[in-house]
Amino acid sequence: xxxxxxxxxxxxxxxxxxxxxxxxxxxxxxxxxxxxxxxxxxxxxxxxxxxxxxxxxxxxxxxxxxxxxxxxxxxxxxxxxxxxxxxxxxxxxxxxxxxxxxxxxxxxxxxxxxxxxxxxxxxxxxxxxxxxxxxxxxxxxxxxxxxxxxxxxxxxxxxxxxxxxxxxxxxxxxxxxxxxxxxxxxxxxxxxxxxxxxxxxxxxxxxxxxxxxxxxxxxxxxxxxx
Amino acid sequence: xxxxxxxxxxxxxxxxxxxxxxxxxxxxxxxxxxxxxxxxxxxxxxxxxxxxxxxxxxxxxxxxxxxxxxxxxxxxxxxxxxxxxxxxxxxxxxxxxxxxxxxxxxxxxxxxxxxxxxxxxxxxxxxxxxxxxxxxxxxxxxxxxxxxxxxxxxxxxxxxxxxxxxx
Numbered sequence: 001x002x003x004x005x006x007x008x009x010x011x012x013x014x015x016x017x018x019x020x021x022x023x024x025x026x027x028x029x030x031x032x033x034x035x036x037x038x039x040x041x042x043x044x045x046x047x048x049x050x051x052x053x054x055x056x057x058x059x060x061x062x063x064x065x066x067x068x069x070x071x072x073x074x075x076x077x078x079x080x081x082x083x084x085x086x087x088x089x090x091x092x093x094x095x096x097x098x099x100x101x102x103x104x105x106x107x108x109x110x111x112x113x114x115x116x117x118x119x120x121x122x123x124x125x126x127x128x129x130x131x132x133x134x135x136x137x138x139x140x141x142x143x144x145x146x147x148x149x150x151x152x153x154x155x156x157x158x159x160x161x162x163x164x165x166x167x168x169x170x171x172x173x174x175x176x177x178x179x180x181x182x183x184x185x186x187x188x189x190x191x192x193x194x195x196x197x198x199x200x201x202x203x204x205x206x207x208x209x210x211x212x213x214x215x216x217x218x219x220x221x222x223x224x225x226x
Numbered sequence: 227x228x229x230x231x232x233x234x235x236x237x238x239x240x241x242x243x244x245x246x247x248x249x250x251x252x253x254x255x256x257x258x259x260x261x262x263x264x265x266x267x268x269x270x271x272x273x274x275x276x277x278x279x280x281x282x283x284x285x286x287x288x289x290x291x292x293x294x295x296x297x298x299x300x301x302x303x304x305x306x307x308x309x310x311x312x313x314x315x316x317x318x319x320x321x322x323x324x325x326x327x328x329x330x331x332x333x334x335x336x337x338x339x340x341x342x343x344x345x346x347x348x349x350x351x352x353x354x355x356x357x358x359x360x361x362x363x364x365x366x367x368x369x370x371x372x373x374x375x376x377x378x379x380x381x382x383x384x385x386x387x388x389x390x391x392x393x
Contacts, residue, residue: 053303055329077279077303080310081330089333103281104307110314 004029004066006052006082007073008039011098011119015072017043027061053081055089063090072098072117080104083113136213139201147203152216154198160216161196165189168215173205228292230318231255232278232308233299237324239264241296246271253287256299278308281315294320302327309339322367336372343368 001024005012008030016028020043029052030036036049050057052071063069063085069092071082076099083095096115099105102124105116137151154160160168165176165188176188178201186192188200204212227250231238234256242254243266252271256262259275276283278297289295295312297305302325309323322340325331331343343364350364 053330054327055333075303077301077307081303081306084306084337085330085333088337089329101280107281107311107315111310 001025001067002062002065003027003068003070004052004058004061004063004086006069006071007079007098008032008035008047009072009074011072013039015070016046020046029057029061053078053085055085058082058085058090063092066090066092068092068094068096070096070098072096074100076100076104076108080108080111080113083108084111087112087114136209136217142203146206148206148209150202150204150209150212152200152202152212154194154196154200154216155218156196157218158194158196158216159214159218160194160200163194165192165194170215171205171208171211174202174208174212175204176200176202227251227294229253229294229296230284230287230289230292230312231296231298232305233297233324234258234261234264234273235298235300236264238296238298241298242271243269253292255283255287279304279311281311284308284311284316289316289318292316292318294318295322297321297323299324302330306330306334306339309334313339331368335368335370338370338373340370341368342366 003019003024003026005016005019005026006029008028012028012030016026019026026046028039028047029050030039030047031049031051033049036047040047048061050060052058052061066086069082069086071079073079079097079099083097086092087095094114096117097108097113099108099116099118100120102118102121105118108116138148139151140149142149179186179188179192180199180201181195194200200216202212229245229250229252231242231252231254234242234254238254242252246252246269253274254265254271255274255276255278257275257277262273265273274287276287278284278299289312295309295318297308299305305323305325309321312318313321322342323334324344325334325341326344328343328346331341331346335341346361346364350361354360
């Protein structure tokens with residue numbers, strides 16, 4: 001399968017190596033002379049030192065017989081133009097664009113780019129997995145910082161789900177006092193049963209926060225990170 | 227008319243002044259606020275520092291409901307992206323992109339964006355000056371010859387039928 005890769009940055013470089021290793025016929029277009037030479041020194045004479053945005057140069061690279069054009073430069077507008085030119089001017093069946101600004105994803109799809117690769121979104125997703133999403137929200141400090149007003153979101157997996165306040169083992173100096181369910185706030189009563197989606201306002205001594213986290217949210221921040 | 231111009235170079239600033247003097251409401255956007263020095267001190271329009279290829283910033287600048295959009299930066303591809311945002315996301319009826327690469331200019335006219343190609347314009351002007359035959363396609367703005375890519379011709383047809391039925 002003949003593939004044209006446009007953009008010889010890190011993404012383009014490693015993509016090219018992988019595709020070559022997989023046995024594909026390939027040309028890498030990189031407009032910067034120094035970068036182009038550097039890559040061809042490393043992986044051979046498959047580098048065309050040309051701007052892939054120029055119709056003339058895409059033609060030179062054989063875009064009309066390419067099965068795939070992958071535009072992976074660091075500039076979204078360049079990647080869009082490469083894909084649109086490939087698709088509409090050279091009838092390339094499959095175009096792939098790297099999209100650096102996640103907000104451009106919808107537009108690019110709408111404009112006919114077949115596949116979108118969003119490194120920004122992928123990095124965000126990976127990082128978010130490592131950061132516990134449900135945290136105690138610090139709303140205010142009281143009594144010169146000894147006490148804190150906190151909000152806990154009761155999520156799936158919280159040990160508090162389905163329990164009455166009395167069944168929750170809270171440390172001294174910690175009290176749950178307001179429940180926000182839907183749009184309404186109500187006091188936490190003995191007969192209250194906590195549900196997924198509830199928000200609970202608590203006042204806690206600063207040193208009880210870890211235990212409060214364990215009871216209302218589940219893991220503690222350090223356990224989640226580990 | 228409410229007009230938006232992206233890129234306050236000589237062409238952008240010149241068009242902004244011209245439109246404003248003719249009584250139109252003009253907003254001009256550039257990433258570099260020093261570019262606004264090209265505008266006269268009494269320029270009555272709005273000059274906003276911002277990125278014309280960012281839909282959020284275009285929205286905040288009030289592009290929704292504008293009548294015309296001109297992408298006149300020095301970057302062909304930036305102009306192409308900005309123009310397509312204006313046409314597709316903001317549904318601006320009159321969109322022109324300055325595209326200096328003749329191949330790209332022709333390709334995008336076919337994709338529904340009116341284009342202005344400085345290269346063809348100048349080559350034609352000089353050729354005519356030297357007594358060579360003129361290139362009629364090089365004059366002025368090349369109108370869009372195809373539909374916006376996001377709208378397939380077939381779907382466009384259906385949309386017309388549907389709105390006709392409602393009326």
